[in-house]
Amino acid sequence: MRVGVLTGGGDCPGLNAVIRAVTKSLIGQGQCEVMGIEDGFQGLMEASPRVRELTWDQVSGILHRGGTILGTSNSANPLRDDATKALVSRNAKALGLDVLVVIGGDGTMSLAHGLADVGLHCVGVPKTIDNDIAHCERSFGFDTAVATVTDALHRIESTANSHHRVMIVETMGRHAGWIALEAGLAGGADIIVLPEIDYDIAAIALRCRERELRQRYTIICIGEGAKESGASLTVRERVEGSPDPVRLGGVAHVLRERLQPHLKSEVRATVLGHLQRGGDPTPFDRVLATRFGHRAAQLVLAREWGRMVTLQHGEIGSVALGDVANAQRTVPLDHELITTALDIGISLGR
Numbered sequence: 001m002r003v004g005v006l007t008g009g010g011d012c013p014g015l016n017a018v019i020r021a022v023t024k025s026l027i028g029q030g031q032c033e034v035m036g037i038e039d040g041f042q043g044l045m046e047a048s049p050r051v052r053e054l055t056w057d058q059v060s061g062i063l064h065r066g067g068t069i070l071g072t073s074n075s076a077n078p079l080r081d082d083a084t085k086a087l088v089s090r091n092a093k094a095l096g097l098d099v100l101v102v103i104g105g106d107g108t109m110s111l112a113h114g115l116a117d118v119g120l121h122c123v124g125v126p127k128t129i130d131n132d133i134a135h136c137e138r139s140f141g142f143d144t145a146v147a148t149v150t151d152a153l154h155r156i157e158s159t160a161n162s163h164h165r166v167m168i169v170e171t172m173g174r175h176a177g178w179i180a181l182e183a184g185l186a187g188g189a190d191i192i193v194l195p196e197i198d199y200d201i202a203a204i205a206l207r208c209r210e211r212e213l214r215q216r217y218t219i220i221c222i223g224e225g226a227k228e229s230g231a232s233l234t235v236r237e238r239v240e241g242s243p244d245p246v247r248l249g250g251v252a253h254v255l256r257e258r259l260q261p262h263l264k265s266e267v268r269a270t271v272l273g274h275l276q277r278g279g280d281p282t283p284f285d286r287v288l289a290t291r292f293g294h295r296a297a298q299l300v301l302a303r304e305w306g307r308m309v310t311l312q313h314g315e316i317g318s319v320a321l322g323d324v325a326n327a328q329r330t331v332p333l334d335h336e337l338i339t340t341a342l343d344i345g346i347s348l349g350r
């Protein structure tokens with residue numbers, strides 16, 4: 001069997017560990033040929049497809065490395081129009097691909113699902129630091145991102161304390177607050193603001209004023225998709241033609257401007273941005289990514305195509321790609337971590 005592998009969407013620590021596990025399993029167990037597609041779907045959308053054979057040696061020594069050896073694209077859309085679909089289908093046939101392992105987030109899974117209509121079968125591996133893919137309670141990359149944000153909060157705390165400031169730290173996560181919630185808890189944030197709970201500026205100001213009197217500094221951890229009640233999302237830019245054209249970012253500055261007039265302390269904002277996506281994966285993410293890659297290879301060999309690997313109740317499984325396409329897993333308001341945060345006195349901005 002000849003199997004293509006690509007990484008789509010934003011990068012994420014652990015992608016190389018998946019590429020390694022998929023390739024080694026397919027070569028070792030299935031005696032397959034594995035072709036790495038460069039720069040996500042973009043590599044299949046050009047007159048001469050950009051591919052390279054992945055051998056055992058090429059995927060050795062990459063387990064611990066961040067990023068993706070194959071490159072990625074978060075704007076390439078193989079279903080953009082009929083001409084692009086025909087080109088992708090022609091390229092896949094010319095390469096002799098029986099199936100494509102697609103490692104990506106919810107947008108990439110939707111594309112993988114749609115590719116069946118042009119005759120290209122896919123197996124999906126969920127990837128995102130946001131931890132927001134349906135049917136997957138933990139995606140690799142999330143643990144690493146939480147560790148990075150936790151470290152940042154820890155560093156911010158000492159300077160906030162010295163200057164008696166209110167420090168706002170913005171995390172990624174799009175419309176899901178998992179990174180802000182877990183890192184906020186791990187990093188000792190006083191206020192955690194999530195996309196799932198619109199904030200009330202009066203409530204945030206009140207908590208900061210209480211702390212002005214006692215601790216004299218406050219740490220606020222806010223997810224980029226958060227917004228004030230009645231306000232709209234803070235959009236950094238739109239990338240037209242991309243599967244998800246809206247790029248978020250900058251909500252920490254919006255909150256800073258709203259909050260400053262209510263307080264005596266100086267309010268400062270830090271946007272962590274792509275720091276959260278970079279760096280080497282934690283041991284947890286290396287293991288999870290390896291398990292995901294191994295299961296993807298098993299799905300390929302069993303010809304269970306059109307499915308995505310999942311993690312539910314600690315067990316690796318799979319679901320139909322159609323069941324995850326464009327679905328998102330946000331933080332449920334009755335989640336145990338929400339209750340825990342509130343019960344230990346953390347404000348959720350309301």
Ligand code: F6P
Pocket residue numbers: 010074105128129130172173174224247248277
């Ligand atoms: O989905 C992963 C993610 O890192 C989001 O948390 C973030 O909003 C987005 O990607 C950023 O994408 P880009 O690299 O295009 O700015």
